[in-house]
Amino acid sequence: MSPNPRRREALIALGLAAGPVVALGFTRFAYALLLPAMRGDLHWTYAQAGGLNTANAAGYVIGAGTAVLWARRLGDRAAFAGALAVSALALLLTGTTADYPVLSLLRFVGGLATAVSFVLGSALAARVAAGGGQRRAALLVALYMAGVGIGVVLSGLLVPAALAVAGDAGWRAGWLLLGVVAVLAVGPAVLAVRRVPAVAGRTGAGLPRADLARLAPTFAWYVLFGAGYVSYMTFVIALLRDQGLGTAGVATFFVVLGLASAVATLTVWGRVIGRLPGGRGPALVSVLVLVGVLPVLLLPAGLPAALVSAAVFGSSFMAGPTAATVLARRTLPAGGWTAGIALLTVAFSVGQAVGPLVSGALSDSGGVAVGLWLSVGLLAAAALVALRQRDTVPAEAPEPVAALRR
Known part of the structure; x- marks a missing residue:
């Protein structure tokens, strides 16, 4: 393939990356930055704080489960762009109310x-990599997933700035700032989605049980991984605050985490996951994420331990969705990719719904660190389960070449 098509593919993947900037970088992970301020200003327990994230995760479960239906009804391109616009609106509205049920509803819709x-x-x-092979596809999926790290970096810059000006009450301004940037992100995503190659067959086609059965270990791994990593992401800022880390330290932690995620996703994981057979990629990711949780639990409290944790955890946690997407692409027929990724995301979001609620309850009874040890156990179990996944098709199986829709 000539350099120009490769460059065009990379630009399309980066344009689509506006989606995870908003979906995970802002809607999911920025909550960890805003949580201590919201909890202080609104006088929540940890269980209430975890419950708000669980409302978001419950909406995520339903959204993942109905994504194929939206794709069939509206077309995958229109559904992607429309959902992104709704996400941006939900972020804006979250900064306009302090009512817990309304906030829960907005988090659910978001x-x-x-x-x-x-x-x-x-x-x-x-x-995007029409006919380019599994390794090329893994690189482009990694480009897309790098949007999460970019979103985390932007959150780490915007939210602490709002809190520094207004204290705990600045959580409203934080959500509003994220909402404005999310609105701006819709533009490049819409431009990119119009240039994605069409797929042969019906988008969002159903999958035979045999196809899904081949991915059974990956489904189990994704539940455990989702519960383990999101418990850390939800409550680590609260732990660092309890350990005496100030606003500047928290902002530095979040920016380092986001930068590590973006750089590693762009430069490492696309290549690594594209080469590792079966469930070795997900298992490796789980182990590294687990190692990233340990510094804030085992090392003396302070910025050095926080930054080690941010660098290790940040460099590996978004490799999980990359691995799941690559496994779906490797294992399923092209017409079933959307359905397979959707079902895997349902499993992921089930874990994300349960993890913060259980971790929050443990934190209320024994402190935030106790809740975070739940992450360690879940990630260890995830690594063991992932190793049971086997490849079912050759890594470089022939793929249909699709025409670009212009």
Whole structure:
């Protein structure tokens, strides 16, 4: 393939990456930055704080489960762009109320919309490398997933700035700032989605049970991985605050985490996961994420331990969705990629719904560190389960070449 088509593919994948910037970088992970301020200003328990994230994750489960239906009804391109716009609106509205039920509803709607955009965006990114082979596809999927790290970096810059000006009450301004940037992100995503290659056959086609059965270990791994990593992401800022880390330290932690995620996703994981057979990729990711949790639990409290944790955890956690997308692409027929990725994301979001609620309850009874040890156990179990996944088709199986829709 000549350099120009490769460059065009990379630009399409980066344009689509606006989806995970909003879906995970803002809607999911920025909550960890805003949580201590919201908890202080609104006088929540840890269980209430975890419950709000669970409302978001419940919406995510439903959104992931209905993504294929939206793709069939509206077309995958229109559904992706529309869900992204709804996500941006939900972020803006979250900064306008302090009512817990209303906030829960907005987090639920935001979770539903971001799941639809993330699932469909993942499937679209998997199609960008039309005829380019599994390794090329893995690189482009990694470009798409790098949007999460970019979103985390932007959150780490915007939210602490809002809190520094207004204290705990600045959580409203934080959500509003994220909402404005999310609105701006819709533009490049719409431009990119129009240039994604079409797939032969019906988008979002159903999958035979035999196809799904081949991915059974990956489904189990993704539930455990989702519960383990999101428990850390939800409560680590609260732990660092309890350990005495100030606003500047927290902002530095979040920016380092986001930069590590973006750089590693762009430069390492696309290549590594594209080469590792079966479930070795997901297992390796789980182990590295587990190692990233340990510094804030075992090392003396302070910025050095926080930054080690941010660098290790950040460099590996978004390799999980990359691995799941690559496994779906490797194992399923092209017409079933959207359905397969959607079902895997349902498993992922089930874990994300349960993890913060259980971790929050443990934190209320024994402290935040106790809740974070749940992450360690879940990630260890995830690594063991992932090793049971086997490849079912050759890594470089022939793929249909699709025409670009212009």
